[in-house]
Amino acid sequence: MTCILEELQPRVADLLRALAARPLSLFCLLVAANAVALPYGNLVHDATLYGVQVLNRVYPGHFADDLYFRYGSQDKYSVFSLIAAPLVARLGMPVGFFVLYFLSNALFLFALLRFVRALVPDRFISTLALLFMAVTEMPFGGLGIFHINEPFLTPRIAANALVLLGLERLMAGQPSLAWGLVGTALPLHPLMAFPGILILAAWLGLPRPRWKWAFALLSLGALAGAVVFLNRSLGRQLLGEMDAAWWDSVHRVNLYLFPLDWRADDW
Numbered sequence: 001m002t003c004i005l006e007e008l009q010p011r012v013a014d015l016l017r018a019l020a021a022r023p024l025s026l027f028c029l030l031v032a033a034n035a036v037a038l039p040y041g042n043l044v045h046d047a048t049l050y051g052v053q054v055l056n057r058v059y060p061g062h063f064a065d066d067l068y069f070r071y072g073s074q075d076k077y078s079v080f081s082l083i084a085a086p087l088v089a090r091l092g093m094p095v096g097f098f099v100l101y102f103l104s105n106a107l108f109l110f111a112l113l114r115f116v117r118a119l120v121p122d123r124f125i126s127t128l129a130l131l132f133m134a135v136t137e138m139p140f141g142g143l144g145i146f147h148i149n150e151p152f153l154t155p156r157i158a159a160n161a162l163v164l165l166g167l168e169r170l171m172a173g174q175p176s177l178a179w180g181l182v183g184t185a186l187p188l189h190p191l192m193a194f195p196g197i198l199i200l201a202a203w204l205g206l207p208r209p210r211w212k213w214a215f216a217l218l219s220l221g222a223l224a225g226a227v228v229f230l231n232r233s234l235g236r237q238l239l240g241e242m243d244a245a246w247w248d249s250v251h252r253v254n255l256y257l258f259p260l261d262w263r264a265d266d267w
Contacts, residue, residue: 013124020123030109030134037135038151040101042094047152050080051093057085079187080155101153108157109134111164118168142256142266159189163196170203
């Protein structure tokens, strides 16, 4: 077995280097490997929420009395349903969502390829890393609810792709294009794009003589925010209080919204 492994190692290394020299072939392999390891799950998880938001635009007001829409929903913070509605109206929900998922996921894997290769000069290591990331869910946040690689359609996928492309262009010395790409991600999914904006701002502020003061102010702001969010009595005074019955319902259904209940490995 040891002899076989010793013989395979140089062959695998040669294969990875050959792939690294052919970015298009590597990209196609990433898409294929991702499809096999994490096959499309159709209308599951958050895709159901975004699906209803799209249908509410295809059939205006049809779900207006639903509790999800009655008092306002997350749809007003994203242009996703506005973009997806014409395609869904033409192709139907299952086919329309699959087409958008395929395009979004392909864009994400392309952005991942560009970003990792810009970040890691060694082509052997970057190719190995890309293959690993293409087939791994990579959870983030609390309780393993969300993953970088999502096998269903959400605007998070395209937003993450645009942010990665923006950061890659930033490293290539094109800050204007970087801001444009990250700015395009913002109306798709503000929460996914906002960290990209912070990274762009920090990067551009580094060469300036007063960046240490800016970093100190940001750190103090983050600390003040943490104090408010972790201290429930102070948080109630500043942000208001949630109805007890409604808070209990949210807590039972969406436990990941409560960081104090996360496991140690979530952090």
